[in-house]
Amino acid sequence: MPPSLRILVVEDLRDSADSMAFLLKLWGYQSAVVYDGERALEVAATYRPDVVLLDIGLPGMNGYKVARTLRALPGTASAFIVAITGYGQKADVERCKEAGFDRHFLKPVDPAELQRLLANVPKHGAEVEPTAITN
Amino acid sequence: MAEPVNILLIDDHEANLLALEVVLEPLGLNLVKAGSGHDALRFLREDDFAVVLLDVRLDGMNGFEVAQRIRSQERSQHVPIIFLTAYESEDFPPAKAYVLGAVDYLVKPVVPEILRAKVAVFIDLFQNARLRQSERRLRALLANAWDGISLLDRDGTIVENIPDNLHRLGYRRDEFVGHNGFQFLHPDDLSAVAKTMGQLLQAPGTKATIPYRLRRKDGSWCWVEAIGVNLLDDPAVQAVVVNYRDVSEQKAAEQMRAELAAIVASSDDAIIGQDLQGIITSWNKGAERLYGYTAEEVIGKPVVLLHPPENPDELPNLLERLPRGERVEHFETVRVRKDGSHVDVSLSVSPIHDGKGTIVGAAKIARDVGPRKRMEEALRRQAEELTESHRQKDQFLTMLAHELRNPLAPLLTGLHILRHPRTTPEVEEQIRAMMERQVRHVSQLVDELLDVSRILHGKVQLRSDRLDLARLTRTAAEDRRAVLEQAQMTLLLDVPAIPVWVMGDPKRLTQVLNNLLDNAVKFADGGRKVTVRVTADAERGRAVLSVRDDGSGIEADLLPRLFVPFLQADRSLDRSRGGLGLGLALVKGLVELHGGSVAASSAGPGRGAEFTIRLPLEQEPAALAEESAELPPPKKRLRVLVIEDNRDAADSLRLLLELLGHEVRVAYSGLEGVEEARKWRPGVVLCDIGLPGLDGYGVARELRLNPTTSRVRLLALTGYGAEEDRRRSSEAGFDFHVVKPADPAELSKLLASG
Numbered sequence: 092m093p094p095s096l097r098i099l100v101v102e103d104l105r106d107s108a109d110s111m112a113f114l115l116k117l118w119g120y121q122s123a124v125v126y127d128g129e130r131a132l133e134v135a136a137t138y139r140p141d142v143v144l145l146d147i148g149l150p151g152m153n154g155y156k157v158a159r160t161l162r163a164l165p166g167t168a169s170a171f172i173v174a175i176t177g178y179g180q181k182a183d184v185e186r187c188k189e190a191g192f193d194r195h196f197l198k199p200v201d202p203a204e205l206q207r208l209l210a211n212v213p214k215h216g217a218e219v220e221p222t223a224i225t226n
Numbered sequence: 227m228a229e230p231v232n233i234l235l236i237d238d239h240e241a242n243l244l245a246l247e248v249v250l251e252p253l254g255l256n257l258v259k260a261g262s263g264h265d266a267l268r269f270l271r272e273d274d275f276a277v278v279l280l281d282v283r284l285d286g287m288n289g290f291e292v293a294q295r296i297r298s299q300e301r302s303q304h305v306p307i308i309f310l311t312a313y314e315s316e317d318f319p320p321a322k323a324y325v326l327g328a329v330d331y332l333v334k335p336v337v338p339e340i341l342r343a344k345v346a347v348f349i350d351l352f353q354n355a356r357l358r359q360s361e362r363r364l365r366a367l368l369a370n371a372w373d374g375i376s377l378l379d380r381d382g383t384i385v386e387n388i389p390d391n392l393h394r395l396g397y398r399r400d401e402f403v404g405h406n407g408f409q410f411l412h413p414d415d416l417s418a419v420a421k422t423m424g425q426l427l428q429a430p431g432t433k434a435t436i437p438y439r440l441r442r443k444d445g446s447w448c449w450v451e452a453i454g455v456n457l458l459d460d461p462a463v464q465a466v467v468v469n470y471r472d473v474s475e476q477k478a479a480e481q482m483r484a485e486l487a488a489i490v491a492s493s494d495d496a497i498i499g500q501d502l503q504g505i506i507t508s509w510n511k512g513a514e515r516l517y518g519y520t521a522e523e524v525i526g527k528p529v530v531l532l533h534p535p536e537n538p539d540e541l542p543n544l545l546e547r548l549p550r551g552e553r554v555e556h557f558e559t560v561r562v563r564k565d566g567s568h569v570d571v572s573l574s575v576s577p578i579h580d581g582k583g584t585i586v587g588a589a590k591i592a593r594d595v596g597p598r599k600r601m602e603e604a605l606r607r608q609a610e611e612l613t614e615s616h617r618q619k620d621q622f623l624t625m626l627a628h629e630l631r632n633p634l635a636p637l638l639t640g641l642h643i644l645r646h647p648r649t650t651p652e653v654e655e656q657i658r659a660m661m662e663r664q665v666r667h668v669s670q671l672v673d674e675l676l677d678v679s680r681i682l683h684g685k686v687q688l689r690s691d692r693l694d695l696a697r698l699t700r701t702a703a704e705d706r707r708a709v710l711e712q713a714q715m716t717l718l719l720d721v722p723a724i725p726v727w728v729m730g731d732p733k734r735l736t737q738v739l740n741n742l743l744d745n746a747v748k749f750a751d752g753g754r755k756v757t758v759r760v761t762a763d764a765e766r767g768r769a770v771l772s773v774r775d776d777g778s779g780i781e782a783d784l785l786p787r788l789f790v791p792f793l794q795a796d797r798s799l800d801r802s803r804g805g806l807g808l809g810l811a812l813v814k815g816l817v818e819l820h821g822g823s824v825a826a827s828s829a830g831p832g833r834g835a836e837f838t839i840r841l842p843l844e845q846e847p848a849a850l851a852e853e854s855a856e857l858p859p860p861k862k863r864l865r866v867l868v869i870e871d872n873r874d875a876a877d878s879l880r881l882l883l884e885l886l887g888h889e890v891r892v893a894y895s896g897l898e899g900v901e902e903a904r905k906w907r908p909g910v911v912l913c914d915i916g917l918p919g920l921d922g923y924g925v926a927r928e929l930r931l932n933p934t935t936s937r938v939r940l941l942a943l944t945g946y947g948a949e950e951d952r953r954r955s956s957e958a959g960f961d962f963h964v965v966k967p968a969d970p971a972e973l974s975k976l977l978a979s980g
Contacts, residue, residue: 104632113653117646121796148628175635177628199635206749225644 098122099132099140128152145175155190162191171212230256236266237281250337263287270302276352284312293326306348330967377465382407396443398831412439426456450476496592520971526860532561679814688731690933695726702736713747720759727844729834741809742773751778774836779830864888865908869899896920900928915944923958930959
């Protein structure tokens with residue numbers, strides 16, 4: 092039984108978001124879904140996710156901004172933030188790094204790879220010092 | 227004329243001298259009296275004498291002694307001495323006198339006539355000798371002079387040529403002297419010289435000046451300046467004297483100067499001369515054209531007149547470098563014309579030297595580089611546009627990749643969910659429905675994308691027909707009413723009851739309207755009203771269809787980019803409702819294929835938006851029916867367009883058709899023909915197949931594709947008549963195939979028929 096990571100899915104296309112959340116549940120993780128950036132920040136404050144699967148192309152506040160804000164907030168500063176995006180150019184990957192993402196996935200995400208990744212993410216509790224994770 | 231001739235009379239008795247004077251006076255000579263031998267010798271040293279009359283018996287020196295002394299003086303060595311003696315004596319034998327160089331020995335008293343006669347002889351001799359000496363001196367001078375002198379007789383024969391400078395012309399004396407002077411003249415100068423000669427012959431003693439060319443022995447021409455004097459009546463000369471000077475060097479210099487002046491005058495470039503003080507000294511036509519000032523207006527004025535006031539410091543630099551002999555090449559700067567406008571020029575400046583090598587001024591050549599600069603500017607702009615175009619294409623592809631990835635994600639996720647053992651049948655069903663939805667969405671995206679792509683590449687064929695835009699709009703809008711009402715919106719239709727005719731593909735025009743209506747719903751953002759209006763602007767020949775909403779509006783800086791694929795107001799919003807951001811690109815492409823235009827306007831965010839489509843208005847069906855009459859009478863006046871690159875063939879076809887009573891226009895190339903057909907809308911097009919560039923088949927395709935011309939009657943004109951070619955032409959869209967040369971009767975029938 093894998094540790095019960097809390098995963099926040101942030102994606103504006105509902106079918107994508109909902110199916111992803113369902114798959115995560117099937118894998119035994121806890122998951123929450125939001126469809127835009129502002130909601131993500133609201134929810135993250137109380138949900139305190141271990142992992143955030145964050146789409147870049149969101150309406151309103153984009154994924155880069157959300158990531159930077161999450162990094163700045165004590166509750167989520169040490170979360171494992173994964174960019175899920177349709178942009179795969181070198182410049183986009185660079186931008187993700189600069190915004191504070193831990194990983195960058197190009198859509199469509201291969202579920203097997205995602206599973207492997209999640210298996211290796213440490214669960215963070217209150218005792219772990221919030222530090223920004225850099226690659 | 228001649229100088230007075232001197233005679234020396236030596237006698238110590240004054241009375242004798244007087245007596246001699248009296249005797250000799252009639253001869254008109256200069257009689258010099260010497261009273262002694264000493265005086266005589268002195269006189270003889272100082273002057274030339276024709277003859278000396280010497281008394282033998284003198285006081286002091288006797289006559290013979292005096293004679294000896296005379297002989298020993300250089301100047302008087304050879305002067306004739308006539309001894310005069312009162313009597314013969316053995317002291318003064320005549321023999322001795324002769325030995326001493328006397329030429330005569332006369333005994334006094336002398337017979338006056340005899341003395342005068344003898345003296346006259348010596349005068350003559352003396353004068354002749356003096357003349358010959360003069361001649362010799364003259365010859366010596368002339369032999370070394372540049373000038374030549376020819377003596378001509380009345381008919382132009384050269385009787386003498388002084389000096390022997392003929393070697394400069396290359397002739398031997400016998401090749402020149404004795405020949406007629408006219409044969410050495412240049413044919414073009416003959417008549418002028420003959421005329422001048424004639425004038426001289428009529429006016430003795432007058433002078434005339436004339437330039438002409440003499441032929442050198444080697445055949446080349448030598449320019450001379452000649453002064454002629456008619457001295458035929460002068461016994462000493464008896465000729466027309468022509469003094470001529472070789473001016474070939476001057477002429478060559480003049481010619482070169484004239485050539486240079488012509489080059490300067492005809493040069494397109496502005497060539498300006500200035501002195502060291504910067505004053506304009508010369509100004510050619512090129513300068514007049516470039517700067518607008520005439521030569522009179524600027525010569526004498528300072529050249530700074532041309533300099534823009536904001537850049538005066540160029541000048542001192544230039545004036546400094548000139549005296550140092552430096553040249554300036556292709557210096558780009560700005561000058562001011564007479565009318566005040568600025569002109570970009572490229573200057574080359576070089577120093578002007580005088581004969582001694584001193585710099586006295588500067589020559590400036592100015593060339594208008596405005597056109598070159600403009601071309602450079604245009605090229606730069608083109609390069610920028612190309613780069614921008616590349617960038618846009620790159621961006622398009624990136625967006626495309628991005629947009630297609632999105633639906634794939636839930637599909638992949640869904641597959642994994644279906645595979646998972648813990649998935650329940652209910653979930654399976656839900657997932658399957660979701661996947662179906664996504665697959666349909668992807669297909670729709672792909673279709674839209676392909677559609678736009680085809681439209682942008684001109685690969686869409688419209689099935690155009692004459693249709694009533696009012697009716698189409700009403701129908702399409704009504705079909706969409708349900709969708710609008712579902713979104714809590716009201717649809718208002720402002721469409722006329724009378725038809726508004728356009729040429730169009732009904733399916734595509736409906737697609738356009740649907741797109742606009744869908745957008746109005748997508749971007750309603752709380753707005754409620756959508757108004758669809760159709761009007762006919764007969765004056766401008768346009769049908770106008772507009773869709774206005776009171777929704778979220780469009781920011782001003784987004785308006786220009788609205789119709790670019792993927793780039794629109796709020797991409798993600800559109801995407802979340804399943805769009806690719808291609809709707810407006812599709813609208814624009816389709817409308818333009820119909821020969822129309824689309825524009826968007828908005829008062830700003832939150833203030834709604836209006837999309838306006840303009841299409842060409844079609845003629846009234848009644849008029850059309852008249853033109854493409856199915857029923858005879860055969861002499862129905864048609865608009866016929868002839869497309870034929872062979873001008874003669876084209877023009878003769880035109881004549882023929884005009885004779886048949888039709889209105890004809892001609893295009894000499896495929897492209898021109900297509901263009902003309904679009905503008906002029908002929909009823910019939912006669913098109914040659916074998917056109918260079920866009921050939922007849924190409925023309926047919928173009929005409930059939932475009933709704934404004936797709937219904938025109940197309941006749942192929944060709945030299946080939948084989949079945950294969952008939953098939954090809956009908957495949958390309960031709961209605962008929964006529965083999966050249968077209969039979970007038972057949973043509974007339976084809977045109978008259980339906």
